[in-house]
Amino acid sequence: xxPRQQRMLAVGLxxxxxxxxxxxxxxxxxxxxxxxxxxxxxxxxxxxxxxNFRVGGLVVEGSVKRQPGELEVEFAVSDxxxxxVITYDGILPDLFREGQGIIAHGQMGDDGTFVxxxxxxxxxxxxxxxxxxxxxxxxxxxxxxxxxxxxxxx
Amino acid sequence: xxxxxxxFALILALSLAVCQGVLPLIGxxxxxxxxxxxxxxxxxxxxxxxxxxxxxxxxxxLQSDFSVLYVANHSQLALPTIYKIxxxxxxxxxxxLLWVLLLAGWTVAVSRYSSDLPDxxxxxxxxxxxxxxxxxxxxxxxxxNPFERLIPAxxxxxxxxxxxxxxxxxxxxxxxxxxxxxxxxAFAFAIAAMLAGNLDQAWARWTRPWTTWxxxxxxxxxxxxxxxxxxxxxxxxxxxxDPVENASFMPWLAGTALIHSLAVTEKxxxxxxxxxxxxxxxxxxxxxxxxxxxSGILISVHAFATxxxxxxxxxxxxxxxxxxxxxxxxxxxxxxxxxxxxxxFSRETFLLLNNVLLVIATALILAGTLAPLIxxxxxxxxxxxxxxxxxxxxxxxxxxxxxxxxxGMHTAWxxxxxxxxxxxxxFPALFAIVAGILIPIVAYGRFGLLLSxxxxxxxWIMVVSLIHPVRSWRRAPGTPGMTRGVLGMSxxxxxxxxxxxxxxxxxxxxxxxxxxxxxxxxxxxxGYDFELRSLRNVExxxxxxxxxxxxxxxxxxxxxxxxxxxxxxxxxxxxxTEAGIEASWNRDLFVALGDPLGNDAxxxxxxxxxxxxxxxxxxxxxxxxxxxAASDRRYRLTAKAKEKATRxxxxxx
Numbered sequence: 001x002x003p004r005q006q007r008m009l010a011v012g013l014x015x016x017x018x019x020x021x022x023x024x025x026x027x028x029x030x031x032x033x034x035x036x037x038x039x040x041x042x043x044x045x046x047x048x049x050x051x052n053f054r055v056g057g058l059v060v061e062g063s064v065k066r067q068p069g070e071l072e073v074e075f076a077v078s079d080x081x082x083x084x085v086i087t088y089d090g091i092l093p094d095l096f097r098e099g100q101g102i103i104a105h106g107q108m109g110d111d112g113t114f115v116x117x118x119x120x121x122x123x124x125x126x127x128x129x130x131x132x133x134x135x136x137x138x139x140x141x142x143x144x145x146x147x148x149x150x151x152x153x154x
Numbered sequence: 155x156x157x158x159x160x161x162f163a164l165i166l167a168l169s170l171a172v173c174q175g176v177l178p179l180i181g182x183x184x185x186x187x188x189x190x191x192x193x194x195x196x197x198x199x200x201x202x203x204x205x206x207x208x209x210x211x212x213x214x215x216l217q218s219d220f221s222v223l224y225v226a227n228h229s230q231l232a233l234p235t236i237y238k239i240x241x242x243x244x245x246x247x248x249x250x251l252l253w254v255l256l257l258a259g260w261t262v263a264v265s266r267y268s269s270d271l272p273d274x275x276x277x278x279x280x281x282x283x284x285x286x287x288x289x290x291x292x293x294x295x296x297x298x299n300p301f302e303r304l305i306p307a308x309x310x311x312x313x314x315x316x317x318x319x320x321x322x323x324x325x326x327x328x329x330x331x332x333x334x335x336x337x338x339x340a341f342a343f344a345i346a347a348m349l350a351g352n353l354d355q356a357w358a359r360w361t362r363p364w365t366t367w368x369x370x371x372x373x374x375x376x377x378x379x380x381x382x383x384x385x386x387x388x389x390x391x392x393x394x395x396d397p398v399e400n401a402s403f404m405p406w407l408a409g410t411a412l413i414h415s416l417a418v419t420e421k422x423x424x425x426x427x428x429x430x431x432x433x434x435x436x437x438x439x440x441x442x443x444x445x446x447x448x449s450g451i452l453i454s455v456h457a458f459a460t461x462x463x464x465x466x467x468x469x470x471x472x473x474x475x476x477x478x479x480x481x482x483x484x485x486x487x488x489x490x491x492x493x494x495x496x497x498x499f500s501r502e503t504f505l506l507l508n509n510v511l512l513v514i515a516t517a518l519i520l521a522g523t524l525a526p527l528i529x530x531x532x533x534x535x536x537x538x539x540x541x542x543x544x545x546x547x548x549x550x551x552x553x554x555x556x557x558x559x560x561x562g563m564h565t566a567w568x569x570x571x572x573x574x575x576x577x578x579x580x581f582p583a584l585f586a587i588v589a590g591i592l593i594p595i596v597a598y599g600r601f602g603l604l605l606s607x608x609x610x611x612x613x614w615i616m617v618v619s620l621i622h623p624v625r626s627w628r629r630a631p632g633t634p635g636m637t638r639g640v641l642g643m644s645x646x647x648x649x650x651x652x653x654x655x656x657x658x659x660x661x662x663x664x665x666x667x668x669x670x671x672x673x674x675x676x677x678x679x680x681g682y683d684f685e686l687r688s689l690r691n692v693e694x695x696x697x698x699x700x701x702x703x704x705x706x707x708x709x710x711x712x713x714x715x716x717x718x719x720x721x722x723x724x725x726x727x728x729x730x731t732e733a734g735i736e737a738s739w740n741r742d743l744f745v746a747l748g749d750p751l752g753n754d755a756x757x758x759x760x761x762x763x764x765x766x767x768x769x770x771x772x773x774x775x776x777x778x779x780x781x782x783a784a785s786d787r788r789y790r791l792t793a794k795a796k797e798k799a800t801r802x803x804x805x806x807x
Contacts, residue, residue, distance in 0.1 A: 006424075006496070010506055010510070013507065013510050014510050014514075018514060018517075021518065021547075021551060024546070025518055025546065028542070029539070029547075031543075032540045032546075033525075033540075033543070034537060034538050035537055036538070066752070068751065069752055069754075069755040070751065070755075071668060071669060090668045091759050092749065094729045094730060095729065
């Protein structure tokens with residue numbers, strides 16, 4: 001083949017490959033992309049139906065419950081304003097504990113609890129998942145503002 | 155005192171790096187032999203000072219000098235000595251120092267083994283490496299000084315992250331970095347060729363062994379990392395498509411494309427500008443990976459703000475390096491094209507396909523890794539891209555690739571007649587298809603289309619990789635045997651086949667269960683009975699642990715005993731899962747201890763992973779193939795020929 005033809009062949013192959021790959025992967029991307037939803041949004045019912053999404057917050061002190069000897073566990077996470085009850089049937093990560101920031105993947109169940117199929121806590125004592133940190137900061141500020149407004153009009 | 159010596163040595167190394175980066179390049183431009191001759195001694199001097207600096211940091215760790223902030227944050231008195239040493243590169247500052255050390259080491263290796271290169275070319279290569287070294291030394295000194303003091307010094311350190319207290323992770327970073335940094339040599343060769351405006355087949359021959367060495371270090375480094383994640387994270391997975399993993403995998407894919415495209419450039423003088431572009435890409439992806447991991451930007455756009463100094467520096471460095479390289483490329487590459495041609499059915503076409511598919515895979519992984527960032531920047535919400543997407547996106551270009559490998563490696567350069575190739579490959583192909591269908595049914599009792607395609611592809615590559623070695627072995631004595639280049643290619647591709655089989659079988663037949671178990675109870679997974687016989691407390695040097703004793707039986711016959719642990723590291727009070735693994739060539743039995751659930755019950759994670767060893771063994775065989783190929787005689791021949799000529803004519807002036 002002449003160099004010109006070679007180049008045409010290369011460009012043609014690359015083009016065709018990219019178009020096919022892009023079409024297939026865009027489809028897969030739509031199905032596999034997970035949104036992060038704040039707990040307060042979940043409380044208002046604003047969450048994707050029938051598909052997985054992520055939530056995050058602080059594990060509420062004293063909320064971790066399980067039947068003795070059972071794997072299934074239930075706990076609440078909070079963004080300092082609202083709480084969400086999460087159930088999970090599996091082994092919690094090493095750094096899961098009350099008061100720690102966590103992220104859970106899963107869907108809303110029929111009874112208003114979040115059914116997680118994965119729970120993540122990062123391997124660093126000071127680490128707070130950034131989504132969670134941001135949510136908490138926002139809600140802490142909102143709470144403080146509300147408190148100030150209350151004090152201003154006794 | 156010792157830390158100050160280390161700091162000072164690092165500054166001296168920077169001054170030498172500046173000399174090494176500036177003078178030889180000017181010398182090569184002006185054709186000034188005196189200035190060019192600065193290159194080699196400057197490189198050696200830089201290595202010496204970086205080694206002193208690295209030694210000082212290691213010394214501070216061994217002495218537990220907690221007045222050094224970095225030591226105080228990443229070590230502790232009770233830390234075992236080996237982890238005190240590996241803690242040197244256990245976090246950001248020290249790993250940068252390791253990077254600088256390896257870069258200086260590669261540079262000296264290049265200057266030592268470049269005697270057959272034209273002087274101006276060697277000066278340019280060493281000069282470019284010196285400039286890169288300047289960038290990294292400045293980064294270390296300005297934003298990440300490992301010798302920063304902490305006064306008053308604390309009584310004890312904060313300990314090394316327990317996850318890193320493991321032999322696998324002690325050797326993983328140096329080897330991985332050797333690979334990353336190795337691509338800077340290929341990059342320097344590319345820049346030097348473009349500066350000189352001359353890129354012949356000899357250039358490709360010089361570059362090939364260096365690139366292959368970098369690639370094989372990266373291969374081993376990634377495989378070790380995957381292995382470590384498997385036994386240390388306690389989840390039993392071997393690849394998570396985590397941004398940090400992708401950051402190492404993208405340069406590997408681009409580097410794999412590069413070593414194949416270099417073959418065409420060396421043998422046929424084709425694909426020159428494409429090879430240059432790949433050399434720039436492989437190194438840029440290494441830098442991009444560092445940027446993504448080090449700046450924290452991948453976790454969140456906002457995390458970037460936590461350390462903007464570091465992020466901005468790497469971003470600037472990235473911009474200058476990649477921007478400069480691509481500008482030079484745009485200026486020089488158009489003049490490099492070759493007139494040689496090739497037929498549609500030839501080795502060249504197959505290597506072209508290899509490159510196209512590998513580049514598509516790289517681009518898709520890059521897209522998936524950056525997608526959350528892009529979506530967040532446009533304020534369209536916060537998303538994450540899960541492993542299923544990466545698996546699909548990666549499989550699409552890889553499936554045709556693994557099927558084409560077998561044909562490509564037996565196709566002749568320039569032009570290949572169809573009939574003889576078909577005759578040669580029809581029986582291996584038939585064998586692979588039959589075995590691909592039968593093996594899953596006979597060994598695991600199941601049939602599946604994708605499963606059979608995967609096993610067929612793996613066996614196909616392994617069988618055709620044997621053709622060259624077997625033919626050479628049966629050849630009549632006296633005829634020339636096969637070169638190490640061909641043997642290396644066969645071995646490496648055999649490794650690819652092993653890897654493909656491992657991945658296919660593991661993903662199809664893994665059995666895993668999370669379950670609650672009391673002492674004396676047993677669980678059955680994949681025909682194996684796991685009995686939790688007892689639990690007891692054990693004490694390590696810097697941790698306490700609960701250790702389970704688990705007996706494994708198959709059909710009543712004793713297979714082995716596992717002792718998984720749940721450790722609590724005392725200083726950070728952080729819990730850690732130490733999995734128990736019963737390994738065999740064709741399956742792993744994996745048990746990790748969860749938490750106490752009350753009523754004497756513990757949660758247990760039990761997994762059966764068939765053929766998982768093939769994944770890492772395949773990667774190591776690939777690296778072995780690279781080693782064989784890089785030691786081919788023809789790379790040393792030119793050096794020896796020149797030496798001989800010099801000796802015959804006496805020392806030149």
